Amino acid sequence: MANGMVRQEYIVELASRLIRINSENPPGREFDAASFVADELAKIGMKTVIDRFEDSRANVVGVYGEENQHPSIMLNTHLDTVPAGDREKWSFPPFSGEVRESRIYGRGAVDAKGILASFLGALKELADKGWPIKGRVVLAAVADEEVEGKGTKKLVSSSLRTDYAIVGEPTSLNVCIAHKGRAVIQVDFHGRPAHASTPSRGRNAIYYASKFIEKIQKIKFTEKHNLLGHPTCTVTLIRGGVKDNIIPDICAVTLDLRILPSMKLNQTLKKLKNLIEKNTSKKDYHIRIVNYIPPAETSRSNALVRAALNTVTKVTGKKTEVRGFTATCDMSFLVNQARIPTIILGPGRIEDSHVVDESISVSELVKASQIYLKILEKILS
Ligand SMILES: [Zn+2]
Known part of the structure; x- marks a missing residue:
């Protein structure tokens, strides 16, 4: 003792x-x-x-x-x-x-x-x-x-x-x-600026982003690990617009993505791209990996x-x-x-x-x- x-x-x-x-x-x-x-x-x-x-x-x-x-x-x-x-x-x-x-x-x-x-x-x-x-x-x-x-x-x-x-x-x-692995993913949505008094002349990047954000909240992963459970994907940051009377031409959404040892980051990125492309054309967004710890x-x-x-x-x-x-x-x-x-x-x-x-x-x-x-x-x- x-x-x-x-x-x-x-x-x-x-x-x-x-x-x-x-x-x-x-x-x-x-x-x-x-x-x-x-x-x-x-x-x-x-x-x-x-x-x-x-x-x-x-x-x-x-x-x-x-x-x-x-x-x-x-x-x-x-x-x-x-x-x-x-x-x-x-x-x-x-x-x-x-x-x-x-x-x-x-x-x-x-x-x-x-x-x-x-x-x-x-x-x-x-x-x-x-x-x-x-x-x-x-x-x-x-x-x-x-x-x-x-x-x-x-x-x-x-x-x-x-x-x-x-x-x-x-x-x-x-x-x-x-x-789990952790990836920080940023998706930039691009629109077209216009005077806010005539919204129809522009394309609102925040609207593209918000459709995507709604989808992310419902995202389901079938993969499961006996100790770690399911992967997760959640929005953690959003930045959009330049001024209160301009239709925003840019909106950046940051995601926190946690994947399982059995998963490949590229495959999950493909899944995210598919979600985005249901509402947004290829040239109107850009997706990139900010940081990744496997x-x-x-x-x-x-x-x-x-x-x-x-x-x-x-x-x-x-x-x-x-x-x-x-x-x-x-x-x-x-x-x-x-x-x-x-x-x-x-x-x-x-x-x-x-x-x-x-x-x-x-x-x-x-x-x-x-x-x-x-x-x-x-x-x-
Ligand atoms: Zn520590």
Whole structure:
């Protein structure tokens, strides 16, 4: 038990100190947090590299073991947080890392500085035991997960590869093996301007857009995934018109499209084009992909998935089964670019992230740390 208390103090202290280092994104300034993590990794005996880019952005990677040693596993989470927003609304200052009634408060407590502290707690314990493992363990704390994923993209463009990866995101300690892909699609509708007193002389781009928007609300996808359910497509932004007495010749509609691992983005785009072309001729609209993060999935029978399920069941005392992760995350780059079988697993609830008074329970952080430690011992035995 004494050991457990030491670990708890270490994790709470680290989570609190990480929260006190402001790494809001935007604007994105992870360098100070990366330096802090690098010092901790060096203290426990990991080889540490800070990869600094764009002035104040940075990833930090710690490695224990030699380059070609197998099996190997990467613990991956992020250093950046979403902005704190209006600080007046917080019960405690968002960068205080306040601990009250067994919860740690502050921006990033859930997403994902508490998780990073749990990762470090597991590694510290492994180090204290004298690294009783074979193979290689890597910790990667990356920049820019909350905006474009520049950090993990940079990480996978390097030669760093492992046999397995765990992405630390709040999953309430569930083992998630799949997430949807997310595409941001913009459709520009073109009309013809005219004086608003004679609408019949123009062609109203907002009307074209509104017909399309009505169709989008009724769009049905037959595809279904056993963990992720159906794809979704929804309008999130609209911008049209130039002046209150001109028939608008342009209207831009932005869609948030979430597709399943079995789907191809191009096929879904074709479906959208068909919907549009029921009301609008080809030359009167233009469709483009603004951003795309592909879906990802790891096989239920992968050794990491089985080890994680067993461990979570043992530590929490509750029988657990694989789940889907509701949002997109850095798993996409690890699976699609680096071809690393990956799971998402972390303490805290996703509903408690990105909110005012973000907070996480200390006992859940400690449990997560135990789970990570046992998975590492199992996979690297
Ligand atoms: Zn996150």
